[in-house]
Amino acid sequence: MGVFDSVRRGPRTGGDAVREHITQTTGSDDAYVFSYRSLDVHAYVLDQPAPHVLYITFGKSRVSSSQPSAGTQAELTMRVPGSPALPDQWPADLLARAARDEIEPGHYLSLEHPRGTLTGFVFVTDPILGVLDGPTGLIRFTYAVGLAGDDVERMLSWDPLKFAKLVGDRVPLGMTSTNRDALSANPDDRAWLDRVVGVEGSSIGAMHARYLDVDAGGRVDLDPAAARALVRAARHRLLHHRPFALLRGDTWLLLDPHSPTTELADDHIVVPATEAFAHEILAVFDAMPGTYHLRTAPLVIRVLDPAS
Structure with missing residues (x-):
């Protein structure tokens, strides 16, 4: 050329x-x-x-x-x-x-x-x-x-x-x-x-939720997919002593095995994710719509279907 x-x-x-x-x-x-x-x-x-x-x-x-x-x-x-x-x-x-x-x-x-x-x-x-x-x-x-x-x-x-x-x-x-x-x-x-x-657990430390809302009273509202992620994290992150977060815009929920205290606010919540907390999630929490009162943390988790 x-x-x-x-x-x-x-x-x-x-x-x-x-x-x-x-x-x-x-x-x-x-x-x-x-x-x-x-x-x-x-x-x-x-x-x-x-x-x-x-x-x-x-x-x-x-x-x-x-x-x-x-x-x-x-x-x-x-x-x-x-x-x-x-x-x-x-x-x-x-x-x-x-x-x-x-x-x-x-x-x-x-x-x-x-x-x-x-x-x-x-x-x-x-x-x-x-x-x-x-x-x-x-x-x-x-x-x-x-x-x-x-x-x-x-x-x-x-x-x-x-x-x-x-x-x-x-x-x-x-x-x-x-x-x-x-x-x-x-x-x-x-x-x-x-x-x-x-042996290895999950490498995924955070996920974006389709729907997530929290308040300073310990209320957590989330969609079924985010609820499934929470159950998955309890088994494959928290029991391996690794933190996990759900995020939606400026709102977030952090489950941290290394956090010494609970932090409740209208835009975020931090929970010490002890082994007892992880086992309670696995034992009583479900991704089906409903309301779940936890004993190992001051949380009330509501699973909602955003389409309904």
């Missing part, structure tokens, strides 16, 4: 670099494009290393710019097995929705409405596309690894990145499927997970 060609085309953009990287890595530049309001999702039907469709967002990073920026940008990816004549739209829809949030390796997503056996995702750096150093700076291709059945619950009880590695060891490229069995369907994997989770 001559000097005049370069001038006519203009400077190389982040989008140019993304396209070139995909072509060099996959050997394909033939993408089917799904267009959304703020970005596109490109789908490539590939034969190697196994037949699959590679979905990649295009526009979460600075694809139209040639100017460097600080920090690491991202594009999201997903792989679905098969060689369809026309790629399915649902993986593109899922990536486009996920791209509205800032997602990094170790983050996870639980589907409110499962698709077949697919119940959620855990995100890692894409094992093939990796990180690109382009004209706008570093662009990480962040890969959605599909989770099936009770994989999400078992992942939250342990460690997202370690669980993603286990899925990658069991499923070629960690591809996403709507009919894969949960890892726990294999007796050996289930026994191994039970053992390692019992």
Whole structure:
């Protein structure tokens, strides 16, 4: 390409670099494009290393710019097995929705409405596309690894990145499927997970609640999903002497085994999460809507369905 060609085309953009990287890595530049309001999702039907469709967002990073920026940008990816004549739209829809949030390796997503056996995702750096150093700076291709059945619950009880590695060891490229069995369907994997989770506990020290409200009288209102997180934390965080917090905006509930005193306020509560407290949560608390009066802490927890 001559000097005049370069001038006519203009400077190389982040989008140019993304396209070139995909072509060099996959050997394909033939993408089917799904267009959304703020970005596109490109789908490539590939034969190697196994037949699959590679979905990649295009526009979460600075694809139209040639100017460097600080920090690491991202594009999201997903792989679905098969060689369809026309790629399915649902993986593109899922990536486009996920791209509205800032997602990094170790983050996870639980589907409110499962698709077949697919119940959620855990995100890692894409094992093939990796990180690109382009004209706008570093662009990480962040890969959605599909989770099936009770994989999400078992992942939250342990460690997202370690669980993603286990899925990658069991499923070629960690591809996403709507009919894969949960890892726990294999007796050996289930026994191994039970053992390692019992030893290591959970790495997740905080979760955002869909609904959470507290007051200085010790009242805690939360939704069923947050209640399930509380039960999970009692078993896999508090009994390992690790703190756990529920957050919603400026409101928070901290259960801390190392806190010497209880702190009650209209926007936050801190509770010394003793072993007795953890065992009481496991014995009497439930994620079903209802009111639960605790004896080991001055709390009244109400599980509410925000939709009702």
